[in-house]
Amino acid sequence: MQRYFIEGTVSLNEDCVMDEKHIHHIKNVMRAKTGDEFNVVDSTGSAYLVRLTDIDPVTYTVLESLQAEVELPIDITLYSPLLKGDKMDVVIQKSTELGVHEFILYKADRSVVKLNGKKEASRLSRYEKIAREAAEQSRRTKIPAISFAGSLKAVDFTKYDLVLFAYEDNNLTGRSIKDVLKEYNAKTAAVVFGPEGGFTEAEAALFGTYENVALGRRILRAETAPLYALSVIGSYYE
Amino acid sequence: MQRYFIEGTVSLNEDCVMDEKHIHHIKNVMRAKTGDEFNVVDSTGSAYLVRLTDIDPVTYTVLESLQAEVELPIDITLYSPLLKGDKMDVVIQKSTELGVHEFILYKADRSVVKLNGKKEASRLSRYEKIAREAAEQSRRTKIPAISFAGSLKAVDFTKYDLVLFAYEDNNLTGRSIKDVLKEYNAKTAAVVFGPEGGFTEAEAALFGTYENVALGRRILRAETAPLYALSVIGSYYE
Structure with a gap:
């Protein structure tokens, strides 16, 4: 699943407007449609599953927190x-x-x-x-x-x-x-x-x-x- | 040290003419001179230290057998x-x-x-x-x-x-x-x-x-x- 690193932090169930720098990738590379799901990682390193709710502006709702530890312990x-x-x-x-x-x-x-x-x-x-x-x-x-x-x-x-x-x-x-x-x-x-x-x-x-x-x-x-x-x-x- | 894979086998103290396919590399890339040392590996996988004794034709003498095991045991x-x-x-x-x-x-x-x-x-x-x-x-x-x-x-x-x-x-x-x-x-x-x-x-x-x-x-x-x-x-x- 596609993953984007975003500025700031998000919370569960929040509706968020996507950072400008990822818009091109979402619209033109992924050709995403409303309802598509992807991951965001906020500035604290927390990862979330999110769903696209609008394309103009690109907006998503935060569905769930992803807990899997993918970073090395060192x-x-x-x-x-x-x-x-x-x-x-x-x-x-x-x-x-x-x-x-x-x-x-x-x-x-x-x-x-x-x-x-x-x-x-x-x-x-x-x-x-x-x-x-x-x-x-x-x-x-x-x-x-x-x-x-x-x-x-x-x-x-x-x-x-x-x-x-x-x-x-x-x-x-x-x-x-x-x-x-x-x-x-x-x-x-x-x-x-x-x-x-x-x-x-x-x-x-x-x-x-x-x-x-x-x-x-x-x-x-x-x-x-x-x-x-x-x-x-x-x-x-x- | 430069290493060449050769056809056939060699023995200690033997004088050998180098395989045609390595001549260009020895003469033009390494710009080797008589007395230069390098390694050859024969068709059985044995490695040797050799010294260049002539450039025309490219000839070397086999100085010693190299025993270090560099291959994986699997x-x-x-x-x-x-x-x-x-x-x-x-x-x-x-x-x-x-x-x-x-x-x-x-x-x-x-x-x-x-x-x-x-x-x-x-x-x-x-x-x-x-x-x-x-x-x-x-x-x-x-x-x-x-x-x-x-x-x-x-x-x-x-x-x-x-x-x-x-x-x-x-x-x-x-x-x-x-x-x-x-x-x-x-x-x-x-x-x-x-x-x-x-x-x-x-x-x-x-x-x-x-x-x-x-x-x-x-x-x-x-x-x-x-x-x-x-x-x-x-x-x-x-």
Whole structure:
């Protein structure tokens, strides 16, 4: 069933006018008719089943509250450098489906992609659109936040309960993600991935005291590694 | 380190002339020089470290046998319908990185993409190239086989130790992949996914006696579902 993230909050049996930004999708993509049902998620993350009562303006009545918990019980912040071509789009879309809480796109020492401020703003709005659509399609109740950051050494990782660091050079010696999760009762975790060319030694040294994890025995591409990690983390809790 | 899949077998200390199909990559992509080292994997799946001894013809000497086990201890055959656009490429590439044994591309009742025999042949050769490159890049010792099949009802699933079936309509009631793997001592498994529009009831009914698994609490796209399943299966064994 189609799902829309709306501004503000709604209550049961309330009649509501749909936010302007979803009108085009409802009228022209879904070609919705009065009586059609869909889901809305309000700004507090509560999901509802609603029914369309009018098309002009687009109005719906709130039928019932949807209780199913679709979010992970741990907030995962994914640290990834900007990746080349459409790989970043793939990571944003699929990580959102897999339940990520937040994306922080940092500048790796070996980052290939460099953006100026203006380009950053337009990329951000593209990524936010991809994340919102993926959250709707996968029936989530949260849209992951996305932001750009400087280099890894400027990040305060002490604010997370757990920091997982996937270092290709140690892939066979790193610990398994499941074993690490078992040891921590973490509510928040940062998962840090490197660029196509890997971390520099200076970057790797920043994570000396954190958990170096292995991503299986094969070498995964930069855009596959986060999807593996998020799948494994999700399956641990679900 | 670069890795090439070669025809035939090699032995330690042997001097070998490189297969014609890799010459272009070695000379023009890697711009290799005498003394450079790389890996070859022979037709039995044995991996070796080798050193280039001549460029014309491209010749190498076999230095040592590489013992690291990079293949999954279970042969996973992925059943997927042909997906739209470049989604099939993504599934082939990433599933290969994640250790899949074989791909069987079947005709789903709701398949959107339909190919005639000539197009099938050209697609097959593209997919085989993607799988070979992904196997090389992820340092595997096997290249997954790929073939086209008819509808699901013509497939003999009894030949697998275990059959996992991911049915979106039962996503919240299906069992977890880990729990199912624990119960079976499977050496071979089929993992069956549906098309963008989902399975028909007739297709779902074929799997009544097999294991219906859940892929987490969110709804995954057709091309994300296999990546989740393979990640979780890999992490169970590794």
